[in-house]
Amino acid sequence: MIIVMKNNTVEEEINKIKRKMESLGCEIHESRGKNYHLLGLVGDTSKIDPSQIEANRNVDKLMFVQEPYKKANRLFHPEDSVVNVNGREIGGKKFIVIAGPCSVESEQQILSIAEDIRESGASFLRGGAYKPRTSPYSFQGLQDEGLELLKLAREKTGLPIVTELMSPDKIEKFIEDVDIIQIGARNMQNFDLLKEVGRTQKPVLLKRGMSATIEELLMAAEYIMSEGNERVILCERGIRTFEKYTRNTLDLSAIPVIKKHSHLPVIVDPSHAGGLWWLVEPLAKAALTVGADGLMIEVHNDPANARCDGQQSIKPERFNCLMEKLRRLAKVENKEL
Secondary structure, three states: OEEEEOOOOOHHHHHHHHHHHHHOOOEEEEEEOOOOEEEEEEOOOOOOOHHHHHOOOOEEEEEOOOOOOOOOEOOOOOOOOOEEEOOEEEOOOEOEEEEEOOEOOOHHHHHHHHHHHHHHOOOEEEOEOOOOOOOOOOOOOOOHHHHHHHHHHHHHHOOOEEEEOOOHHHHHHHHHHOOEEEEOHHHOOOHHHHHHHHOOOOOEEEEOOOOOOHHHHHHHHHHHHHOOOOOEEEEEOOEOOOOOOOOOEOOOOHHHHHHHHEOOOEEEOHHHHHOOHHHHHHHHHHHHHOOOOEEEEEEOOOHHHOOOOHHHOEOHHHHHHHHHHHHHHHHHOOOEO
16 A cells, blocks of 8 residues: 655654554555655555545545555655665666676686776676586585685775675675675575565665566565665576577566566676577667666686586677677667666
């Protein structure tokens, strides 16, 4: 339920309504804009008498939210959310690019790639320290050493780092060391983990699960936001379909659909979607065109010998060329890159 207040309602009257709703067991999610003031009610609203609220002379109208997600709903927050990470904005008019290798392999590797992508204009450095793999025999990442190397790359280049959290027992370390906590596709519905990151104030990059619907993705975001952390960035990375040629099927339609129903920023991962390096560029350009707020791209200086996902990684030179094309396209789409 959303209470739409009349313009110019004095703060004292608004606080009276808020106190009344809280006394009935509702959590208040307040949203203000130039021409609106909304009080979103989260919780059991069965005790609320709508006629009493509508009788209040300061209330313009009531709106009933049908979707199960509330805080992630655009009705609760009509304007696009912008997540600020160390002075870098994700959402709104900005178009950001997160780039780096699938996994951190060595100091020389991560420092070299970080410097290359910074020169090309990337906003963030990604790299896997703890790697969830389908096979238990595959490379699982450098673990704590990998995270230390990411921190070193951040120190050398100034790029904020994005890396995946797999287990709640590492959360304190991630809060201290990481700029954006990534929740991978395999953990999208790991609700205990979502609640844990929800209790932090770290930005969270939430990837869509392999077979998740859009509503399930937004409900996963709701788990994080319901704990108090509203700094959530969604990521479309392709879903599992009957098609086997590509690694996944990139659901480009998900971006405008999410934008219609939610205020959260959405980025696209064309590397995991296509699974082939030569698909990264066309999928990246398509993502910008349909309204994405950014990209996550795998870049490796030696893909043929990468320890993880080399077939979908592009070299720094190709990444630089892609960034030039994206800058031109961003101007057409009224985005800032």
